[in-house]
Amino acid sequence: MLARTVEVSRRYGDTLALDRVSLEIPSGGVVGMLGPNGAGKSTLINLLVGLRRPTSGTVELFGGDPRDPARRRQIGVTPQETGLPSTLRVRECLEFVARHFPDAVPQKQILDRFGLTEVAGRQTGGLSGGQKRRLAVALAFVGRPRLVFLDEPTTGLDVQARRALWDAVRAFADEGGTVVLTSHYLEEIEALADRVVVVGHGRILADDTVDAIRSMVGIHRVSLHAPDALPELPGVVGVEHADGRTSLLTPDADQLVRDLVRAGVPFRGLQVQPTTLEEAFLTLTGK
């Protein structure tokens, strides 16, 4: 086991950011952590990498205290926000980080893998947002870590840059590396992760394969104008009223529409839309 939390809670004042979370990260593969804003994902990562201490419970990294420098040297981390020194060149940033490790990855290989070769001589202050993000993620891999934590690695990247970064993460995992990444995007988790941990309201709501999670969050919104109260319909997991429309949340929109027709509901303006992940979670967690 590379890392684990046992019944870990973390409070910030009155906010309970994590509520008795137990999680195990074995060696190899990509674990995707999925959840809406404020779910507790970053807090969980910060505990695992030794940046914060739990209020209660135990956190272990490589079998011991995550704040021990010898253990932390074996991880790579890209936090949600990184400040790169704006006057350093890309090459200098990579060099600076590499000097902290006995056996750093050759710079050329990192530049190639993260699509940074063309901007190697540029000061980071002159990089685009996407290039900065790629550099920030690349830095996590420089020291040949056993375990890498990436907090929303592709936020702000265009599709092409996102795919390039996915390739780099996958290549690392294919070579036997272990990655924990957070994302709001199911698509990103699907592209990379073998296992998905769904975090919501400071708890682990699900810990399963990508397929299982996809079916769990595949909720649709069927919205319509209906003159009267709707009859009770099977498969509806949530009902909302807004702007004169009624929205029904369901995992099987086709069946719901058939049921509406069969029940003779005089609806108009029918719309069927996928819900966002956040909506799906909130529905499933009943909050």
Ligand SMILES: Nc1ncnc2c1ncn2[C@@H]1O[C@H](COP(=O)(O)OP(=O)(O)OP(=O)(O)O)[C@@H](O)[C@H]1O
């Ligand atoms: N330093 C802090 N001080 C006070 N409250 C905090 C602090 N850090 C996090 N929180 C609160 O703890 C909860 C969990 O936050 P956290 O950043 O871990 O969530 P997250 O899942 O990473 O969200 P996001 O995707 O927005 O980063 C939130 O309610 C947040 O406001």
